[in-house]
Amino acid sequence: MEYRNTQPPEGINVSHTHPLKELVLLLGGAILIIVVLSLVLSHSMGYLARFIPFEKEVALTRDLDLGSETPPALQRYLDALTARIGRAMELPPGMRLQVHYSNDATLNAFSTLGGHLMLYRGLLEKMPNENTLAMLIAHEVAHVKHRDPIRAIGSGAALQILLALTIGRTNADVLANAGSFTLLSFTREMESAADAAALQTLDRLYGHVGGATRLFEVINKARDGMELPAFFSTHPLDEQRIRALREMATANGWPLKGPLTPLPAGYRGWLATRSP
Amino acid sequence: MFELILFLILLVLGYGFGRWAEKRHYRSIIEREKTLNRLPAIASRIPPEKGRYRQTLVMGNTVISVDYFKRFLAGLRNLFGGRVTAYETLLDRARRESLLRMKEQAAGMNAEMVFNVKYETASISKGRRDTIGSVEVLAYGTALIPEPASASDQD
Numbered sequence: 001m002e003y004r005n006t007q008p009p010e011g012i013n014v015s016h017t018h019p020l021k022e023l024v025l026l027l028g029g030a031i032l033i034i035v036v037l038s039l040v041l042s043h044s045m046g047y048l049a050r051f052i053p054f055e056k057e058v059a060l061t062r063d064l065d066l067g068s069e070t071p072p073a074l075q076r077y078l079d080a081l082t083a084r085i086g087r088a089m090e091l092p093p094g095m096r097l098q099v100h101y102s103n104d105a106t107l108n109a110f111s112t113l114g115g116h117l118m119l120y121r122g123l124l125e126k127m128p129n130e131n132t133l134a135m136l137i138a139h140e141v142a143h144v145k146h147r148d149p150i151r152a153i154g155s156g157a158a159l160q161i162l163l164a165l166t167i168g169r170t171n172a173d174v175l176a177n178a179g180s181f182t183l184l185s186f187t188r189e190m191e192s193a194a195d196a197a198a199l200q201t202l203d204r205l206y207g208h209v210g211g212a213t214r215l216f217e218v219i220n221k222a223r224d225g226m227e228l229p230a231f232f233s234t235h236p237l238d239e240q241r242i243r244a245l246r247e248m249a250t251a252n253g254w255p256l257k258g259p260l261t262p263l264p265a266g267y268r269g270w271l272a273t274r275s276p
Numbered sequence: 277m278f279e280l281i282l283f284l285i286l287l288v289l290g291y292g293f294g295r296w297a298e299k300r301h302y303r304s305i306i307e308r309e310k311t312l313n314r315l316p317a318i319a320s321r322i323p324p325e326k327g328r329y330r331q332t333l334v335m336g337n338t339v340i341s342v343d344y345f346k347r348f349l350a351g352l353r354n355l356f357g358g359r360v361t362a363y364e365t366l367l368d369r370a371r372r373e374s375l376l377r378m379k380e381q382a383a384g385m386n387a388e389m390v391f392n393v394k395y396e397t398a399s400i401s402k403g404r405r406d407t408i409g410s411v412e413v414l415a416y417g418t419a420l421i422p423e424p425a426s427a428s429d430q431d
Contacts, residue, residue, distance in 0.1 A: 003316040003318050003324070003389050004313075004316055005312075005313045005315075005316045005317060006313065007306075007309055007310055007313060008309075010306075013364060013367075013368045013371075014361075014364045014365050014368050015359065015361040015364055017361050019291070019295075019345070019346075019349060019361075019362060020291075022349060022353075022361060022362070023345075023348075023349055023352075026349065026352035026353060026355070026356060027352060029355075029356065030352055030355055033355075
């Protein structure tokens with residue numbers, strides 16, 4: 001018997017499909033599925049998240065450390081103002097608000113899970129009067145009232161779970177980030193709703209909505225030439241916002257002008273205070 | 277955003293280098309296969325009856341790693357099912373390279389042929405997550421080295 005090896009022909013054990021063609025097909029299909037599923041999921045989760053009891057949010061954030069560098073006088077003032085806003089906004093019982101202050105030049109303010117509000121010195125310094133400050137705080141309180149933080153996190157988490165289940169923790173994690181990137185912040189609809197609620201609160205507190213639009217003028221002015229802070233990135237354009245607020249005030253018969261309440265005498269001093 | 281850029285860079289690098297290495301490897305494999313075809317590797321367990329041979333175990337071992345691009349493509353394939361064509365060349369190259377290495381060892385011993393050739397395949401990463409998978413292919417067989425005629429007479 002004669003034994004021989006002959007050269008095997010190519011392409012039997014290897015497919016001819018070009019890898020880039022396969023990539024385009026698979027990636028296109030995957031992205032399409034992810035987009036459709038994430039839209040469905042984030043909307044349904046965003047809707048369902050508001051049924052999570054607020055106490056759960058509070059329990060989740062019990063260990064949250066947002067710092068306590070607030071001068072006592074400022075804390076008392078902010079607490080009192082926030083409490084008035086909360087009452088005017090008719091928060092559901094049990095929805096407790098906690099105001100935090102950061103002695104940082106960041107031009108920012110945000111609200112997060114558990115009714116925690118965070119105000120930065122950079123933004124508080126720019127406040128011309130109490131009405132404008134109340135508008136800022138009311139906007140953040142409105143997010144808490146509308147359960148926006150849990151809705152945003154809920155829809156983001158739903159996507160993460162979906163992707164973890166389907167793709168697993170492969171390099172496709174990148175897709176997970178791409179999908180949830182925009183959803184982890186509040187949507188423009190949430191922002192507009194918060195603006196509307198804040199404006200109504202301002203009318204209830206002061207009998208007019210004067211000073212409300214100043215907030216966006218202040219932000220707009222201070223932002224010129226600066227990098228866009230994350231807080232404002234999903235917010236409607238300032239001019240549109242101001243116009244929308246004016247239209248809403250006119251439609252509801254809320255006076256656009258009225259006597260503005262000055263900030264307390266020691267306000268600037270408190271902000272400058274270095275906490276112990 | 278940074279992650280996405282990093283991912284794209286890795287993907288392009290993986291594709292570029294992967295393709296380049298694969299083409300080069302295939303060229304080398306085909307070339308060496310042509311020269312080593314004179315030394316047959318046979319799967320049969322029954323050695324030829326004629327002639328006297330010394331028998332030695334010969335083996336060739338290859339570890340080939342999957343590149344980032346292929347791993348991503350295979351990961352996508354997991355979503356839809358079907359043939360994981362991205363890994364086909366990987367295994368094909370590993371098998372052929374292992375056989376070649378085995379044959380090279382046998383050729384160095386002046387063997388006439390290699391009998392009872394078998395393959396073993398092992399995954400190095402053992403399905404661990406977040407690691408670039410590598411595959412090991414071991415080819416082994418019995419090399420038949422002809423004994424000089426005089427030596428066989430003395431037996």
